[in-house]
Structure formats: structure tokens, C-alpha cells
Amino acid sequence: MTGRWEGLSRSLMRNLPIKILALVLSLSLWYHISRTGNEYLTLTLPVTVSNLPPHLELNRATPDHVTVTLKGPHGMGSLIRPERLTILLDGRHFRPGRTNLPLETGNVALPSGIRVIHFSPPSLSLSILPLGRREIPIVPQFIGETRDRIAPIRIHVVPRQALVEGDRTLLSTISFIKTQPIELKTLSDKSAQTLSLSLVSPDPVRIRILSPRKVTIEIARSSRRR
Structure with missing residues (x-):
């Protein structure tokens, strides 16, 4: 029995520096991936319009909320405040009538390193009244x-x-x-x-x-x- 333990001990000690180096490299790689890996977050945001000319009014936006998927670095949830985020539309060039407006990443103001990768739905139907x-x-x-x-x-x-x-x-x-x-x-x-x-x-x-x-x-x- 003693001989068996001695053999196991010699096996574990063989090439010990290389084994320690491999363990350190594995831990470093895991730490790097955990720190630089991407996170994904799905939110439902209200639609708002700014810079609408005084002679126009947004009668209806369909839908009035949009679901977005965000991609960002590890821990991005602590970098944003979902209650302050909106789908922001610039209405300075809007005209009376109905129009379909495709959504773009610029419609959501986000911190650097975080971006929108998906809108659902991808566009809005707007009704603008004179x-x-x-x-x-x-x-x-x-x-x-x-x-x-x-x-x-x-x-x-x-x-x-x-x-x-x-x-x-x-x-x-x-x-x-x-x-x-x-x-x-x-x-x-x-x-x-x-x-x-x-x-x-x-x-x-x-x-x-x-x-x-x-x-x-x-x-x-x-x-x-x-």
C-alpha cells in the first residue's frame, strides 16, 4: 500500500513546473474570457418623439413600445439605466400623414461599447397630424x-x-x-x-x-x- 502511494506521489511530482504553468495559463485564460466576453440584454422601451415642428402632432405610433436586444461587455447591466432608455425619434423632418419608419441603432442612446443588435418590430408606423x-x-x-x-x-x-x-x-x-x-x-x-x-x-x-x-x-x- 505504501509503495502505491509513493508511486502516485512521484507521478504527481513529475514535470511539476510544467503542470503549474499550465494551471496558471488556464486560470488566466478563463479570467480573460470572463472579463472580455459579451453579454446580451433584452428590454422593452417606449417610443418618444423630439423636435417635432409646432404645426404637427404625433397622433399615434404603432407599436408604442419596442423590444430591443443589446450587446455589450461583461457587466453592462450596471452601465445602463433601463428606466431612462427610450426609442427616440427625431421629428424635425416629419410630414403630415402615415409613414413607416425603419429603426436604427442611433434611435437608442447607449454608453460606449453597448449597441442594439435587434429591434422587434424592426419598424414603426407613425400617424402625424397637421x-x-x-x-x-x-x-x-x-x-x-x-x-x-x-x-x-x-x-x-x-x-x-x-x-x-x-x-x-x-x-x-x-x-x-x-x-x-x-x-x-x-x-x-x-x-x-x-x-x-x-x-x-x-x-x-x-x-x-x-x-x-x-x-x-x-x-x-x-x-x-x-
């Missing part, structure tokens, strides 16, 4: 019935018009802006009543009411004829 502004009459919206059907009322709206911004084509088709509904049965028996109401956009996606935020509706019962 903006216009108009002053449009305000019309109160009533629902239901009054307690006294034969009692006429007089209505005064302050202000009478709203400043509206949005798709120029759609704006040209709008004749009036409605208020929030007024329940006629809730009107009091007072000779005059004042309500503060918000306005209702006919198309919240394409039309914005700039002012006023609210209007005053003065409702007065007309005198009955005797």
Missing part, C-alpha cells in the same frame, strides 16, 4: 325633463366660445363643443341658477380644448305669460 386652431361655439347639453314641462328657461353661456386645437381636417367639421350633460330634473325652482361645467371633446385623441377649462351656465326661468 395642427390647427379654431374658436368654436359652446352649446350646453341637457338630458331628461324638467319638473315643470311648461316652464321655459333662458340660458346664458360664459364664455360663448372655446379655443380648440387638433387635426385641421377634423376641426373644420366641428360646429360646436358640448358641455357635460345637465340633468334637467336637478334644476332648482329658483328664478336663476349658475353651474360650472367642463367641456367634452368630440374626439379626445385628435382634438384638445385649450380654453376655457370650464364654463359658467346661467339658467333662468322665463316669466310665464298670464
Whole structure:
């Protein structure tokens, strides 16, 4: 038994310097690969537009989020803040209408050494609206019935018009802006009543009411004829 251990010991000690050198080289190679090897990271980022001319508006980006795959050095996750990354589009040359925009690596601002190797989807569909502004009459919206059907009322709206911004084509088709509904049965028996109401956009996606935020509706019962 002792002879067997002595033989094994002599075998291990044979060419010991070469074996130690091989071990050191292996460890060095592993360390180098672990330090210089690439990492991959997949993120889903929102789409944003900058430098859009004031007469244009981004109506819709389809999709509004894009999945990207990043390639970078070992530990790149500590070099970026995913919550601050976006798909950034430069809108200074955008025109009204629909367009398909291929995505490029420059659409994501990343630290040196990290780059985008894949977009999903590889392009976006953009809908750009030409903006216009108009002053449009305000019309109160009533629902239901009054307690006294034969009692006429007089209505005064302050202000009478709203400043509206949005798709120029759609704006040209709008004749009036409605208020929030007024329940006629809730009107009091007072000779005059004042309500503060918000306005209702006919198309919240394409039309914005700039002012006023609210209007005053003065409702007065007309005198009955005797």
C-alpha cells in the first residue's frame, strides 16, 4: 500500500513546473474570457418623439413600445439605466400623414461599447397630424325633463366660445363643443341658477380644448305669460 502511494506521489511530482504553468495559463485564460466576453440584454422601451415642428402632432405610433436586444461587455447591466432608455425619434423632418419608419441603432442612446443588435418590430408606423386652431361655439347639453314641462328657461353661456386645437381636417367639421350633460330634473325652482361645467371633446385623441377649462351656465326661468 505504501509503495502505491509513493508511486502516485512521484507521478504527481513529475514535470511539476510544467503542470503549474499550465494551471496558471488556464486560470488566466478563463479570467480573460470572463472579463472580455459579451453579454446580451433584452428590454422593452417606449417610443418618444423630439423636435417635432409646432404645426404637427404625433397622433399615434404603432407599436408604442419596442423590444430591443443589446450587446455589450461583461457587466453592462450596471452601465445602463433601463428606466431612462427610450426609442427616440427625431421629428424635425416629419410630414403630415402615415409613414413607416425603419429603426436604427442611433434611435437608442447607449454608453460606449453597448449597441442594439435587434429591434422587434424592426419598424414603426407613425400617424402625424397637421395642427390647427379654431374658436368654436359652446352649446350646453341637457338630458331628461324638467319638473315643470311648461316652464321655459333662458340660458346664458360664459364664455360663448372655446379655443380648440387638433387635426385641421377634423376641426373644420366641428360646429360646436358640448358641455357635460345637465340633468334637467336637478334644476332648482329658483328664478336663476349658475353651474360650472367642463367641456367634452368630440374626439379626445385628435382634438384638445385649450380654453376655457370650464364654463359658467346661467339658467333662468322665463316669466310665464298670464
